[in-house]
Amino acid sequence: MGMKSANQSSQERQTNMHLGKDKDAKGTWVTYRPEIKIHDCTVRDGGLINDHKFDDGFVKAVYDACVAAGVDYMEVGYKADKKIFAPSDFGAWKFCDEDAMRRVIGEKAPSIKLSAMADAERTDYHNDILPREKSVLDCIRVATYIHQIPTAIDMIKDAHDKGYETTINLMAVSTVRDAEIVDALETIAQSPVGTVYLVDSFGALYSEQVRYLTLTYLRAIEGTGKQVGIHAHNNQMLAYANTIEALIVGANRLDATINGMGRGAGNCPLELLIGFLKNPKFHLRPVLECIQNVFLPLNQKMEWGYSIPYMITGWLNEHPRAAIKTRAGSKKDDYVAFYDQMVEEE
Amino acid sequence: MGMKSANQSSQERQTNMHLGKDKDAKGTWVTYRPEIKIHDCTVRDGGLINDHKFDDGFVKAVYDACVAAGVDYMEVGYKADKKIFAPSDFGAWKFCDEDAMRRVIGEKAPSIKLSAMADAERTDYHNDILPREKSVLDCIRVATYIHQIPTAIDMIKDAHDKGYETTINLMAVSTVRDAEIVDALETIAQSPVGTVYLVDSFGALYSEQVRYLTLTYLRAIEGTGKQVGIHAHNNQMLAYANTIEALIVGANRLDATINGMGRGAGNCPLELLIGFLKNPKFHLRPVLECIQNVFLPLNQKMEWGYSIPYMITGWLNEHPRAAIKTRAGSKKDDYVAFYDQMVEEE
Secondary structure (H helix, E strand, C coil), X not given: CCCCCCCCCHHHHHHHHCCCCCCCCCCCCCCCCCCCEEEECHHHHHCCCCCCCCCHHHHHHHHHHHHHHCCCEEEEEECCCCCCCCHHXXXXXXXXXXXXXXXXXXXXXXXXXXXXXXXXXXXXXXXXXXXXXXXXXXXXEEEECHHHHHHHHHHHHHHHHCCCEEEEEECCHHHXXXXXXXXXXXXXXXXXXXXXXXXXXXXXCCHHHHHHHHHHHHHHHCCCCCEEEEECECCCCCHHXXXXXXXXXXXXXXXXXXXXXXXXXXXXEHHHXXXXXXXXXXXXXXXXXXXXXXXXXXXXXXXXXXXXXXXXXXXXXXXXXXXXXXXXXXXXXXXXXXXXXXXXXX | CCCCCCCCCHHHHHHHHCCCCCCCCXXXXXXXXXXXXXXXXXXHHHCCCCCCXXXXXXXXXXXXXXXXXXXXXXXXXXXXXXXXXXXXXXXXXXXXXXXXXXXXXXXXXXXXXXXXXXXXXXXXXXXHCCCHHHCCCXXXXXXXXXXXXXXXXXXXXXXXXXXXXXXXXXXXXXXXXXXXXXXXXXXXXXXXXXXEEEECCCCCCCHHHHHHHHHHHHHHHCCCCCEEEEECECCCCCHHHHHHHHHHHCCCEEEEEHHHCCCCCCECEHXXXXXXXXXXXXXXXXHHHHHHHHHHHHHXXXXXXXXXXXXXXXXXXXXXXXXXXXXXXXXXXXXXXXXHHHHHHC
C-alpha cells in the first residue's frame, strides 16, 4: 500500500519533502543571484501598439520608475532606418535620435543603462548607431529572425566595435527547427555578443519548452562568459511564468514591461518579476505608483494584455497580427468567429 | 572557450538539444495521459463572488459548455449547513439542494460527473449529503484547513460510505509547515479518499514550489491508487502555469473555471487548460462560445481576475480578503495605498 509508518524519523520526512528539489535550478529559494539583471522594454515593446507615438512625459515617467525600482536596463525604442520608415508616420521612439533621448532623460542616473533595439535588415546601423562615447545609449540589442543571422552578427560586430554592450534576440524560435537553433547558437557563441536572448515572439512556448531551450542556450554559450536572456509574451498568460522558469535554470537577463504593456498580449509584467526577485536593490512600490498614475489612464485609450484572440494565436504558434487586427475592429469579442477563421487557415 | 566544432555530428547535436528534458516529467510533449481529468469549478468558486446568486440560465450555460467541451467533472456549489448560513442570504448554489440541481441539469449527460464542495465544520454532512443513489451528485469534495483534518477525514468516510467518489482539498498549504503537510498526507493516504488536492488558496505558490509539493503529494499516496489534483489561484498570474507544472510532474486532476472566473483573482482558465491538453476528447470552441455569450456580459456586472491588489496579497502569502475589500470600494485602483497598508501590517 506504500503508506508511511507513523514512526518514520523526522530526517526521513525531510527527505520526503525534498524529492521535488529541482536538479536544474541555479540558486535556492531564499538567496538571490546578483548577476540577474532586469531589462525594461516598456517603451520599446509598448511602442509597437501606437507606432511609438509616446509623449516625452510618458517616457520620462517610465524612466523615473525604472530608476527608482532598481531596474538595470531600460530600452527606449528602435534605431529604425528612416529610408524604410518615414519619420512622419512614427513617433520619436522608432528612431531614438540622440536629441530626443537626451531631452527626456537629462543627466542619466548612474544606476541604469539605456538600450535601443536594432532590427536586422531594418537598420542603417553603420550610420545611425553612433560611437558609444557620442551616445546616451549603453547597449544595442539586435533583433533577428533565423535567416538573418549573418546580418545580425555583422550588426553585433559593428556595435561591439563602437563600444556598446550587445545582445542578440533570436525571434520566433517556437517556429524554428532544433538543428537550426543549434547552428545559430554555434555562430552566436563565436561572436562578440554579450547576451543571447530566448525570444518567444508568439507567446507560444510552455514552461517545458522554455526550460529545454534555456538549457540548450546555456550549453551553447558555456565557457564564453556570455549570458542568456528571456523575452516572453503573454498570449497564453505565461509570460511571467516562463520568465521565472528560465531564470530558475540559469537565464540572467530578464525582459519585462510595466503593467505588462507591449504588443498584443503584452510582456512579462515588471511588477510581478520584481515581486519574485529577492535582490534588495529592486523595489516594487515605484512601479505600482507608475501603473496607478500613468498606465491606468493610458489603458483607457490604448489596449494591451491577455485576451482570447491572443490566446488563440499563441496556442497555434502564429504571429499575433490576425489577433491584433481583430482586437482593433468592431468584432473584437467575436471569439468564435476568430477561432473558426484561424483553425480553418491552419 | 566551450565552443562547438562545426563538424559535430548530428547525433551529438541532438544530445545537446535534449539537455532540457525534464526528469520529473510524466509523459511527453506529443502524447497525452488519458487519466488526466478536468474538474470545472466555475459555479462553485465563482459563487464566492456573488454569494452564489447565479440564475438557472447561467448554471445551465456552464453545464452545457462543460459537456460539449468534454470536461469530466463539474462542481455546482457547496453543501453548506443552513443552520450556519441563512438561505435568505445566499443563492441556491450555496446549498445545492437536489431539486435545484435537477431543475437546471435535467437528465445528466453520461459523459460528465457532478460534484459539490463540503467545507469542514460548515457542513451538516450526516444529514445534508444524501446517499449517492438518491442524488444527482457523483463526487463530494471536502475542503479543509490543516487543523480540521480529523473532521475532514470523517466527512470523507461518510461520503465514501454513501457511495460517492471523494476528494480532499487541503487549503492554504502555502502557509503550512512541511512537517505538518507530511503528517496530513500520511493520514490522508490511509483514508478512503480518491484524490488529494494541492490547493494554492492564496495564489502564493511559484512553479518550483508547485513542483516540489506535487511530487511530495505523489510520493505520499504512491501505491494507494489515489490521485493528486491541483487547484490554483491567479493572484500572481500563475494559475494556469502552476496547473500545467503540476500536471507535467504527475497531477491528474486539474481544476479550472471558464474565463478564469473565481473569487478574487480567479482560477486557472479552462480555455487555456484545454488548449494545453492533447486528449482529443477536449474541445475548446464550446468554451469560447460560452465566454463570448455569457461571461463577457456578466463581467460588466461582476469583477474577477488578476489585478494589482490580488498580486500583492498573493506575493505576501496572505488571504485575498483585504484585496477583495479594496476592489469593492471606491479606492479600488489606489495600488500604492494598498501596498503601504499591507506591507505595514506584515
